[in-house]
Amino acid sequence: MAALNRGARGRRRGLAALLALGAVVLAGCASKPPAEPPAGDAGPAADIAELRLRDLSIPVEGVRAAQLRDSFTARRGPRLHLAIDIMAPRGTPVRAVEDGRVLRMNANRAGGITLYQADPSGRYIYYYAHLDRYAPGLAVGQTLARGDPIGTVGSSGNAPASAPHLHFAIYRVDPGGWRWPGTPVNPYAVWRAGDDPR
Numbered sequence: 244m245a246a247l248n249r250g251a252r253g254r255r256r257g258l259a260a261l262l263a264l265g266a267v268v269l270a271g272c273a274s275k276p277p278a279e280p281p282a283g284d285a286g287p288a289a290d291i292a293e294l295r296l297r298d299l300s301i302p303v304e305g306v307r308a309a310q311l312r313d314s315f316t317a318r319r320g321p322r323l324h325l326a327i328d329i330m331a332p333r334g335t336p337v338r339a340v341e342d343g344r345v346l347r348m349n350a351n352r353a354g355g356i357t358l359y360q361a362d363p364s365g366r367y368i369y370y371y372a373h374l375d376r377y378a379p380g381l382a383v384g385q386t387l388a389r390g391d392p393i394g395t396v397g398s399s400g401n402a403p404a405s406a407p408h409l410h411f412a413i414y415r416v417d418p419g420g421w422r423w424p425g426t427p428v429n430p431y432a433v434w435r436a437g438d439d440p441r
């Protein structure tokens with residue numbers, strides 16, 4: 244009987260884990276087997292609601308929300324994209340989506356020339372990648388105002404040279420600090436949730 248109960252509990256746990264995994268994959272926010280949200284954390288929907296209140300600017304000059312495409316859950320090799328790509332001609336200005344401090348400026352193989360910006364509360368990170376170049380004078384530690392220039396659209400890193408774009412991601416900073424990829428939040432859902440026209 245004890246063994247039977249253990250078996251049933253194990254199956255229930257297995258089912259619960261599968262349901263949780265399904266829910267998170269459907270919400271489009273996992274690049275690895277996802278961790279359970281901490282107690283009291285309403286998950287990605289709460290992040291999207293919170294970020295929508297801030298009315299973030301679209302980071303590529305001249306692009307409107309209605310022009311955005313959702314590629315958050317698209318496959319990129321073995322991983323999910325967990326970001327959106329905003330297509331624009333090379334050299335188009337890229338601007339801060341809201342106020343916040345420059346956390347990191349570096350080049351990596353996939354993202355090319357990148358910039359990480361903290362939001363004003365320190366609870367989210369905005370990631371801008373494939374830049375052609377940085378805005379002159381930009382430095383780590385500097386505080387950006389919404390709309391301040393970050394750089395220009397390019398194809399640095401692994402972006403095709405024929406298709407320059409801004410790869411833009413939002414990460415939630417979880418308790419204990421942020422380590423890539425943390426908890427990505429779909430920028431498309433922030434700008435287009437409910438698909439209200441803008």
Ligand SMILES: [Zn+2]
Nearest residue numbers: 326327328410
């Ligand atoms: Zn991308």
